[in-house]
Amino acid sequence: AQSVTQPDIHITVSEGASLELRCNYSYGATPYLFWYVQSPGQGLQLLLKYFSGDTLVQGIKGFEAEFKRSQSSFNLRKPSVHWSDAAEYFCAVGAPVTGGGNKLTFGTGTQLKVEL
């Protein structure tokens, strides 16, 4: 069965500082990997995804993530954090389902706080 571990429950960074959110996964085949952001009152928004190909994935809002098969990791990074980035971040691994789409298994999330 697939699983996702986000070891950091809370992270606080200063605005303008760099950010790295950790994600480790367990999956028997080549994983489909996702990062989502959840803001209060809003639905989860997809930041980026990895299916295959280039292991460094660029996403929206200046985020990127690197797939490292040897480490079973898919860490999310941003070179300079903005106050509006404060939110909950979820890493997920997907398994294809009949009819299309992926059955997502989420990590427990990392709450990001940005200090001004």
Added chain:
Amino acid sequence: GAVVSQHPSWVICKSGTSVKIECRSLDFQATTMFWYRQFPKQSLMLMATSNEGSKATYEQGVEKDKFLINHASLTLSTLTVTSAHPEDSSFYICSAKRQGGTDTQYFGPGTRLTVL
């Protein structure tokens, strides 16, 4: 584009009553919709996967007679919590995959259910 709505956004009900939550894809047709449950400070747990016109596939441990899912059209899926009890109080989130689109899921804003 790719907006998913949920109605209601929050609901309070008495123990023993049934509650219906709607999930709509507003600007696209969704062949597959997913229902998740999120407890406070915890991750999203997939409850079931529904394909239009067929029975939902429930995850292990989810009572299909208690959580009735109907996906009657390509733009609407409903989750009915039958004979709700306080332990059913949670945040319920749906997502939808666009018909013929990529594997990206678009998430609704969630429904907060409180059972008294």
